[in-house]
Amino acid sequence: MLKVLEDLLVLQEHDRRLADLRREMDDLPNRKAMAEERLSDQRRRVAEAEEARKKNAAAIKQIEIEIETLREQIGRLTRQQFEVKNNDQYRALQTEMAAHRDSIRALEDREIELMEEGEARRGEMERLKDALAEAEKEVAAQLDALERRAAVIREEWAKQESERAARASSVPAEWMARYERIMKHHRDRAIVPVENQACGGCHMKLPPQTIQDTRRAQAIVTCGFCGRLLYWKA
Ligand SMILES: [Zn+2]
Incomplete structure (x- = not known):
């Protein structure tokens, strides 16, 4: 094989390697963003679960206030019983108190439901927090690995570039220019075998x-x- 062709083939290998490294380097921010996105997804789910848990707690608190208010009303009605003038008034108070007691029972049933729901939510919350902690560890390791990969790419890039420059110095300028022109046009390879x-x-x-x-x-x-320039592959 002609020396110039041999040199250009080596040069081309360097260029292909450099192109691969460039592609990988350009893709690193995407991979980083994907890892971080996974984390923000998990964080959002924990925040949503926390929000639901707070709403649940607030609903329970509200019911307790309503029950307390009804109990106070029953207490007031009980005292009024001693001041009534006739049976009709007495019965009216009894009816009102019975209605309040029914309301309290209904509210207590609802409170139990909410408490059970709150229990389930706390469990879900624990699970999500554990998952988030796990994901944080994994993503930190991923980001770390990407950083290390970037360093390796930079190192490999410098090595490939200096080797390419050394090889390019032994290629006559006109051939170098021709190679660069074909490479720029076709982007993949300037020198190809006959197949x-x-x-x-x-x-x-x-x-x-x-x-x-x-x-x-x-x-x-x-x-x-x-x-493209052709060569014979023995
Ligand atoms: Zn061709």
């Missing part, structure tokens, strides 16, 4: 002469369809 009598880049079937020239490797051969 099954076709160009390894655009996959068009190559004329026998082109294949022969590539195989002889005495000059650089170009694919007539896409312009």
Whole structure:
């Protein structure tokens, strides 16, 4: 293989590696955001559960106030019984007190329901808090791993760049320019092997002469369809 082609192939490997590293580096903020989003989801669920628990506690408190008010009213009605002038008034007070007692019973039933619900909510809350603590640990580890990965990428990037620069210095400027031009146009590869009598880049079937020239490797051969440089893979 021609020396220049050999150099360009190595260069291309560096460029491909650099492109991979760039893609991965560009994707790191997304991965970080996804990890953080998972955490904020869990935090929101804990906050919602906390809110529901507070509402439940407030509803219980409200019922207790209503029961207390009804009890005070019953107490007042009981005292009024001693001051009534006739049976009708007495019966009216009795009826009113009975109605209040019914209301109290209904409120107490409701209170028990709310307390049971509150118990379930506390359990749910505990579960969510445990899940959040777990998620916080996991996400912290994920973010840590992403940080470490970023450092590795930066290190690898510097290594690839300096190796590429060293290799580029031994490629004649005109070939370097041609390589860069093809790379910029096709973005994936500028130098491709002949595969099954076709160009390894655009996959068009190559004329026998082109294949022969590539195989002889005495000059650089170009694919007539896409312009990529061809080489023969032994
Ligand atoms: Zn081609």
